[in-house]
Amino acid sequence: MTVKDILAAIQSDATSADFAAIPLPESYRAITVHKDETEMFAGLETRDKDPRKSTHLDEVPLPELGPGEALVAVMASSVNYNSVWTSIFEPLSTFGFLERYGRTNELAKRHDLPYHIIGSDLAGVVLRTGPGVNAWKPGDEVVAHCLSVEMESSDGHNDTMLDPEQRIWGFETNFGGLAEIALVKSNQLMPKPGHLSWEEAAAPGLVNSTAYRQLVSRNGAGMKQGDNVLIWGASGGLGSYATQFALAGGANPICVVSSDQKADICRSMGAEAIIDRNAEGYKFWKDERTQDPKEWKRFGKRIRELTGGEDIDIVFEHPGRETFGASVFVTRKGGTITTCASTSGYMHEYDNRYLWMSLKRIIGSHFANYREAWEANRLIAKGKIHPTLSKVYSLEDTGQAAYDVHRNLHQGKVGVLCLAPEEGLGVRDTELRAEHIDAINRFRNV
Ligand SMILES: C/C=C/C(=O)SCCNC(=O)CCNC(=O)[C@H](O)C(C)(C)COP(=O)(O)OP(=O)(O)OC[C@H]1O[C@@H](n2cnc3c(N)ncnc32)[C@H](O)[C@@H]1OP(=O)(O)O
Ligand SMILES: NC(=O)C1=CN([C@@H]2O[C@H](COP(=O)(O)OP(=O)(O)OC[C@H]3O[C@@H](n4cnc5c(N)ncnc54)[C@H](OP(=O)(O)O)[C@@H]3O)[C@@H](O)[C@H]2O)C=CC1
Secondary structure (H helix, E strand, C coil): CHHHHHHHHHHCCCHHHHHHHHCCEEEEEEEEEEEHHHCCCCCCHHCCCCCCCCCEEEEECCCCCCCEEEEEEEEEEEEEEHHHHHCCCCCCCCCCHHHHCCCCCHHHHHHHEEEECCCEEEEEEEEECCCCCCCEEEEECCCCCCCCCCCCCCCHHCHHCCCCCCCCCCCCCCCCCCCCCEEEHHEEECCCCCCCCCCHHCCCHHHHHHHHHHCCCCCCCCCCCCCCEEEECCCHHHHHHHHHHHHHCCCCEEEEECHHHHHHHHHHHHEEEEEECCCCCCCCECCCEEHHHHHHHHHHHHHHHHHHHCEEEEEECCCHHHHHHHHHHHHEEEEEEECCCCCCCCCCCCCHHHCCCCCCEECCCCCCCHHHHHHHHHHCCCCCCCCEEEEEEHHHHHHHHHHHHHHCCCCEEEECCCCCCCCCCCCCCHHHHHHHHHHHHCCCCC
């Protein structure tokens, strides 16, 4: 039996019993990085490390299915920046995560392999569920969020992100979504939004959930109506969802982008206050070690021009070292800087006087708990928030897709077709789709 038979079942009217009866293949194709290549970029600058060289399309054996788990036929996935980090082996090789996980118990040993199947998003069809799974069955059309937790400690019982064994699936675990079949914990599964194609449904998951916790949830900034929200990379992966949340929640996004084209995308989402950081030439660092507070002030002045004199209630931070000093400075008294990443460097510097004297807060945020991921997916399913898929690649070309994201050549989200033979398949609710078709296509081919 091969994955072709699985695809044929998905494209027919197969029932749950039919799916359960399909014999599973012994192997499948997956995007991997290799443990014996983790030093391949030693000595190179970050920007010169090329994911096209380190990612491979390999035939890999099907992993054993454990209790509480599901095997999913992946129709489509998407590229996240964590796959860029994995493929350039920064800030560290992900094989360390797999080894550490492998040491925790007998079943987790499966993850500690000389190859890492990457990818933290998927849309597809459940093939098999393990013992103890009752909520999902073969044939269910699903998306998967990327929170993997064990839930054996009380630390995570209020907020699953606080579980001491919290991992990001496809980054800190093996058997990720950039593959024809993926292994997930069944609690990662959520219903696939019916009005979206496979590749559209696979695009929002990780970034949409992250932006939801970071900006909207009480665990993050708890955004409210009227807030001025400074959004870095407002047309990028995280930013394109943060911008939508700000607009849908009655806040006022101040969108930072780096080109006219990206400014136009933000405008078409409904944003009015837009700063082109490239055109306006902000240089927050005079040299590698010295920031330039005059540039923070010039940036703050521009924000005031756009807001009618108001400062920022919430900064949606992720560029990190390059922007963090400016972000802390432009936040209003009592305001919040919420950060989930450090793309340009994780050793941040800011002038702490502006933080404590003006009673500002920095909040660390990471992905989303089970409930937040579910709520974020619900907003997609209801057509309140839309995928920001720009371009779609074949599984073979995943390295190129990751290269584009690494070099900031993309818009919004980049999709990958895994088992889906072409784009546009998998739509079940044509009525809801028709209602939102312009928004769904907003980022396509720009
Ligand atoms: C959803 C998508 C998300 C993204 O895209 S995020 C962006 C990509 N992700 C990243 O860039 C993050 C990658 N991860 C990392 O860089 C590392 O993962 C961390 C820096 C987050 C953590 O490093 P680690 O090595 O796992 O942990 P340690 O704390 O540096 O070392 C562990 C050792 O330190 C001991 N330790 C921890 N806390 C304390 C303490 N408070 N006092 C004393 N010791 C402590 C532990 O016990 C253990 O020790 P022992 O090595 O002997 O086992
Ligand atoms: N902790 C978590 O849960 C998560 C963390 N992340 C992390 O967040 C970061 C961003 O992810 P994502 O949004 O998907 O990536 P994208 O590359 O899709 O978007 C990021 C955008 O940020 C802007 N940007 C990049 N570098 C700088 C810089 N030096 N100064 C100012 N703006 C910059 C760019 O927009 P422009 O050029 O238009 O300004 C870019 O398009 C990554 O490091 C990723 O690993 C992502 C998801 C979850």
